[in-house]
Amino acid sequence: MNIVVCVKQVPDTETLIKVKPDGSGIVEDGIKWVMNPYDEYGVEEALKWKEKQGGDVTIISLGPARIMETIRTALAMGADKGILIDDPSLSGADAFTTATALAAAIKTIPYDVIFCGQRAIDDDSGQVGAVLAELLGIPSVTIITKAEVADKAVKVLRPIEGAQLSIQSPLPCVITCQKGLNEPRYASLPGIMKAKKKPVDIKNAAALGITVDMKAKVVKTIPPPARPPGKIIEGEEPAQKAAALVKLLREEAKVI
Amino acid sequence: MAKGIWIVAEQRDGALRKVSYELASAARKLADQLGEDVGAVLLGGPGVEGLAGQLAKYGVDKVYVAENAAFEPYTTDAHSLAITTVVKAKDPSILLLAASAQGKDLSARLVGKLATGMATDCTDLKIADGKLVAVRPMYAGKCYGEIVVSGSPQMASLRPNVFPLAENAKAGAIEKFDPSLDPAKLQTKVLEVMKETGGSIDVSEANIIVSGGRGMKGPENYGMLEELAGLLKGAVGASRAAVDAGWRPLKDQVGQTGKTVAPNLYIACGISGAIQHLAGMSSSKYIVAVNKDPEAPIFAKADYGIVDDLFKVVPEITKEAKKLLAE
Numbered sequence: 001m002n003i004v005v006c007v008k009q010v011p012d013t014e015t016l017i018k019v020k021p022d023g024s025g026i027v028e029d030g031i032k033w034v035m036n037p038y039d040e041y042g043v044e045e046a047l048k049w050k051e052k053q054g055g056d057v058t059i060i061s062l063g064p065a066r067i068m069e070t071i072r073t074a075l076a077m078g079a080d081k082g083i084l085i086d087d088p089s090l091s092g093a094d095a096f097t098t099a100t101a102l103a104a105a106i107k108t109i110p111y112d113v114i115f116c117g118q119r120a121i122d123d124d125s126g127q128v129g130a131v132l133a134e135l136l137g138i139p140s141v142t143i144i145t146k147a148e149v150a151d152k153a154v155k156v157l158r159p160i161e162g163a164q165l166s167i168q169s170p171l172p173c174v175i176t177c178q179k180g181l182n183e184p185r186y187a188s189l190p191g192i193m194k195a196k197k198k199p200v201d202i203k204n205a206a207a208l209g210i211t212v213d214m215k216a217k218v219v220k221t222i223p224p225p226a227r228p229p230g231k232i233i234e235g236e237e238p239a240q241k242a243a244a245l246v247k248l249l250r251e252e253a254k255v256i
Numbered sequence: 257m258a259k260g261i262w263i264v265a266e267q268r269d270g271a272l273r274k275v276s277y278e279l280a281s282a283a284r285k286l287a288d289q290l291g292e293d294v295g296a297v298l299l300g301g302p303g304v305e306g307l308a309g310q311l312a313k314y315g316v317d318k319v320y321v322a323e324n325a326a327f328e329p330y331t332t333d334a335h336s337l338a339i340t341t342v343v344k345a346k347d348p349s350i351l352l353l354a355a356s357a358q359g360k361d362l363s364a365r366l367v368g369k370l371a372t373g374m375a376t377d378c379t380d381l382k383i384a385d386g387k388l389v390a391v392r393p394m395y396a397g398k399c400y401g402e403i404v405v406s407g408s409p410q411m412a413s414l415r416p417n418v419f420p421l422a423e424n425a426k427a428g429a430i431e432k433f434d435p436s437l438d439p440a441k442l443q444t445k446v447l448e449v450m451k452e453t454g455g456s457i458d459v460s461e462a463n464i465i466v467s468g469g470r471g472m473k474g475p476e477n478y479g480m481l482e483e484l485a486g487l488l489k490g491a492v493g494a495s496r497a498a499v500d501a502g503w504r505p506l507k508d509q510v511g512q513t514g515k516t517v518a519p520n521l522y523i524a525c526g527i528s529g530a531i532q533h534l535a536g537m538s539s540s541k542y543i544v545a546v547n548k549d550p551e552a553p554i555f556a557k558a559d560y561g562i563v564d565d566l567f568k569v570v571p572e573i574t575k576e577a578k579k580l581l582a583e
Contacts, residue, residue, distance in 0.1 A: 013512045013532045017398035026399060037513050094373050095364075096407070121512055123394055123401075125376045127364040130332075134368025139443040140332060142361045145506070155447065159507055160357035161458040165329070166448040173444075179513055180506040215407035216373025219389070222400045224538065230559040232550075241562045242572030245544065246580055248560055253542045255464070255521040256488055256577060 001055030003046040004114040005079065006102055006132070007039040009063055009070040010122040023220040035070045038117025040184035041177035045147060046115050047078045048182065053149065056080040058109060062090060062101055068200065075195035076187030082200035083109075089205050094216040095127035102128070103135035104208035111172055113154065118143040118176040123218075126176075133174035141169050145180035258349035258408050261287040262295040264339060264362065265311055265319075266354050268330075270300070272307050274421075274461075275354040277314045279414060281422040282381060283352055284315030289383045293317040294426070295348060297339055301328040305430060312428020314421065319428055320346070322435040326442060329449055330358050333442045336365040338435035343370060345433070348409050350388050355413040356460070363413045372407030377415045379518065379539065388412065396512035396535035416461055418518050457491040459508055464490030464521045467510060467537070468498055471526020471547060471566060475503035480567075481525060484574045487581065493517070493537075495527045511536035523573075525566045529554030546570065 011017070011031045018027040035043075046057045057079040061067045064086060071082040085101050093101070106114065114133075119126035126143075133140035144167075146157035154173065158165045187195070205212060233248075235241040249256045263279040265272060276296075283294045296316045298304060300323060308319040320342050326334040339362075343351060351370075353363040355377040367374045375390030379400075382389045390403045390412045405411060459465055466485040468478055478492065485492045494504035496511050510517055512532035522540035527533060529545070529552055537543070538557050545558035546566045555561045562569055 011395070015395075015398075016531065017395045019399050026395075095367060096371065096373060099368065121396060124392075124396060124516075125374075126360055127367050127374060127376065130361070130364035131368035134365055140361075140365060141444060142332075142364065143357065158357075161461055162452050162456075164450045164452075165446055166450070167331075167444055168447050169444045179509070214373070215367075215371070216375065216403055216405045218394075218401040219404050220402040221394070222402065224393070224397055224400055227538065227543075227557055227559075230543070230555070230557075230561055232555070232561045232563060238562075238564050238568035239572045239575075241564060242569055243576050245560055245562060246573060246576035249521065249542070249544070250580060253521070253559065255542050256580070 001049060001053040001112045002110045003049055003055060003057045004106055004109070004111045005039070005042045005046045005057060005059050005074065006114065006116045006128070007043065007059055007061045007070055007074055008036045008117070008120045009033045009061065009067045010036045010120055013037070013121060019221050019223045023222060025221050033066060033069070035073055036117050036120045038119060038121070038177055038179070041179065041181045042115030042117055043074045043077055043079060044182045044184040045177060047185070049113070049149060058083065060102060060105055061085070062093070062098055071200055072195050073187060075198045076191040077185055078191060081198055084200055084202045085208065086202055087205040089212045094214050095125050095131055096215045097212055099128050099131035099135055100210055101205065101208060102132050104210050105203060106136065113171055114174045116174060116176045118178045129174050129176035139169045139173040140176070141167055141173060142176040143178045144175060145178050147175055147181065258347045260293050260295050260346065260348040261290070261350045262297065262348040262352065262409070264351070264353045265296045265298045266356060266358055267298070267300055267304065267307060270304070272310055273356070275356055275416040276311065277421050278416065278419040279352050279354060280311055280314035280316050282414060282419040284422065284424050286350065286381060286383060286388070290386065292349070295320060295346070297342060299327045299335055299338055301325055308428050308430050313423055313425050315424040315426050316428050317426045319430050321430055321432050324435055324437060326437055329446045331442065331444050331446060332361055332365050333444055334437055335362050336369055337437055337441060339366060340369040341436055342433050343409065351409040351411045353413045355415050359413050363411065367411060370409065372409060372411055373405040374411035374413065375403035375405065376413050378412045379415055379418050381412065393516060393539065396516050396532070397539055398535050415518060417463065459491045459493045459510060459517055460515050462491035463519050464488045465493045465510070465517060465519045466490055466523045466525065467493035467495065467527060468525045469495035469527030470497040472498060472503065478504065480570050480574070484570060484577065487574060487577055495533050524554050525570055527554055528552045529557065
């Protein structure tokens with residue numbers, strides 16, 4: 001089985017995000033870059049499928065040269081090879097452009113299933129997986145917490161508000177991974193050593209035969225609205241404080 | 257020239273979801289600024305047309321209805337094909353969907369089918385130079401972005417519970433359309449819908465969330481949060497620590513790797529306020545923190561803080577709230 005996993009490099013969740021004074025983006029100095037946590041579920045699922053079905057796992061990522069580290073992380077976890085799409089014209093790419101580049105690269109290799117994170121925790125857009133499926137002309141099942149493969153089809157579990165759906169899709173398809181799907185493994189030391197020798201293809205937009213046509217743009221980045229300072233409710237006893245709180249919630253905040 | 261502010265109405269089991277009215281209200285506001293009409297796409301099984309009137313109440317001028325058994329239950333394929341057909345035929349300038357479980361799935365596929373751009377999970381919409389400017393949290397709310405979509409239609413998905421409802425009755429004229437569904441293109445199938453018992457509200461849809469973290473000490477203590485949440489008709493949330501410890505289900509997790517929420521009231525009990533958690537809940541209208549550690553970062557975000565033992569405070573809050581609600 002030929003398995004593809006799309007991964008993105010994002011700031012670690014511990015990162016305190018600072019907005020540039022001119023609103024043109026975030027300050028990238030000092031950021032620790034990691035694999036998007038939802039993509040880790042994709043890598044883990046791919047490796048589990050490979051262990052069961054046999055086959056090979058290709059990691060694909062788009063971004064500047066630093067993303068090689070994230071591809072190597074996935075290779076150290078056990079993936080077989082990588083494709084790095086690096087082109088300055090793709091910097092700040094929207095979902096459609098990103099998916100166009102990924103689709104162009106994936107079309108050059110055999111694939112039976114493609115895993116993506118359900119969203120990247122930087123831009124939180126959650127679009128690329130489904131757009132990629134559309135561009136490849138295959139089905140998408142998104143934000144899923146379980147996936148079982150049988151006979152050229154996959155059965156997934158998708159949580160929605162107040163229910164869970166069991167959905168079946170033929171293969172190939174794009175599957176976007178939600179927390180709960182699995183527990184991503186850590187790379188082992190031998191894995192890290194082996195990863196250094198695994199092949200990674202580097203491609204630019206021209207090699208992929210794509211022209212960049214952005215459909216959406218972040219025109220301004222702004223800090224979150226500041227919250228007015230709150231008050232600490234004083235009192236002798238818990239009961240007193242609770243009574244004061246409930247009164248404030250009713251009379252001042254008017255929320256209960 | 258593209259014209260019209262459209263929404264995709266979301267219905268389940270023959271009832272419109274509240275977010276559909278939020279979409280209609282937000283679309284009406286934009287339409288009035290631009291001098292355009294509001295259209296709604298409504299898909300469902302036979303008889304779904306009967307819901308059109310409720311959309312009209314919130315400012316929808318025209319409802320584009322397609323009835324087909326393939327729309328029940330929702331599938332990505334049937335819905336995205338039908339909406340693409342009608343959008344391509346009528347060419348609206350703006351298309352709004354809910355950033356709900358269904359809307360997230362559907363809207364992303366539509367971005368591909370319509371070859372356009374979208375601002376996901378928006379919390380505000382503005383018009384500048386005749387174009388939609390969508391405001392949305394990024395990095396789970398650690399910063400915000402203003403997005404301009406240059407593709408057509410300009411798509412945005414709206415975070416549930418954020419946009420106010422505004423009744424503003426319009427004609428709601430019904431125009432039926434043929435979704436021209438090619439059975440060969442309906443590839444995914446819903447095998448089973450497993451409803452959760454107990455009818456609890458999802459944290460993403462709740463007006464009030466009572467959330468517990470590591471300070472709850474164990475799963476057996478969440479009963480007191482459930483009681484308070486039940487009383488306030490809210491939902492119980494959890495920090496990542498509580499979910500990773502196996503105390504609470506994943507669907508309740510609030511934070512950067514869980515759900516980003518914006519209820520009217522968020523009561524954080526025994527949650528210290530890790531940056532990832534704060535990112536997921538700091539756009540709540542009012543935040544209450546109960547924690548015995550006065551230095552806990554959660555207090556910096558709280559409108560009201562109580563520094564005390566939550567096991568003593570929470571039952572008292574419940575008692576007081578009960579008294580108040582009985583009045």
